Amino acid sequence: MDFILKNSLSTPDWVFVVSLFVLCYITFVRVQFGKNLSLIYLSTISRKYSNQFFRESNNQASTYIILPIFIFVFSLLMTHPVLQQGSEWDSSIFFNFVLLASLYLVLKYFILHIVAILFETKYLFEEINYHSFLFEKVGGIFLFPLVLLSIYSPFSSKIMFQIALAFFFLIFVFKCIRIIYLSFFKSSFSKTHIIVYLCTLEILPLLLFINKIS
Numbered sequence: 001m002d003f004i005l006k007n008s009l010s011t012p013d014w015v016f017v018v019s020l021f022v023l024c025y026i027t028f029v030r031v032q033f034g035k036n037l038s039l040i041y042l043s044t045i046s047r048k049y050s051n052q053f054f055r056e057s058n059n060q061a062s063t064y065i066i067l068p069i070f071i072f073v074f075s076l077l078m079t080h081p082v083l084q085q086g087s088e089w090d091s092s093i094f095f096n097f098v099l100l101a102s103l104y105l106v107l108k109y110f111i112l113h114i115v116a117i118l119f120e121t122k123y124l125f126e127e128i129n130y131h132s133f134l135f136e137k138v139g140g141i142f143l144f145p146l147v148l149l150s151i152y153s154p155f156s157s158k159i160m161f162q163i164a165l166a167f168f169f170l171i172f173v174f175k176c177i178r179i180i181y182l183s184f185f186k187s188s189f190s191k192t193h194i195i196v197y198l199c200t201l202e203i204l205p206l207l208l209f210i211n212k213i214s
Helices: 013-032 034-043 047-057 067-079 091-119 122-152 157-185 191-213
Strands: none
Touching (some): 013 067, 067 091, 067 122, 067 157, 091 122, 122 157
16 A cells, blocks of 8 residues: 555656756657667667667767756656655755766767777777667656656655655666677677776776765
């Protein structure tokens, strides 16, 4: 019966505005980049489509246009009163997470490119860069409905939030497994480089993030 308890959390207007903005943004991306969006979905589960999308989207700035969806959805999830152990939403916490998530993605992008220049392996790190951002592009879109349900559904906010948070960590685990799989079955990927990448740019930030919210 706890699952069908009425969502009793009060939701301020700015949360609705952000949610509406994300919904409109997803619609815009779907209309303008429908083909790329379909390839992104398939790329997460198919190596064939992953290679196709990488060839077609390499060095195109438009491929990163989906990332703001992940940034805003992730920030809404982290600002949720269930996680903050409060009864109200805090816009300052939301914008702090927007800033942190944006800085993290920008820094990761530039670190990968700096390493590519230093080791003179530009093509290799372009491919790693592509795979490292692939699941953020997809994750934000699939996570958004769960976050909306945790905010506006008549079901228990706590349980819906836990489902959304579990899905977020599932995306992260699947991303790491996919990158490790590529390192073992793709000869151009150095296993040492992949391990260093996962430890420094994926796992370490996640541990710092868990420490922050705990």
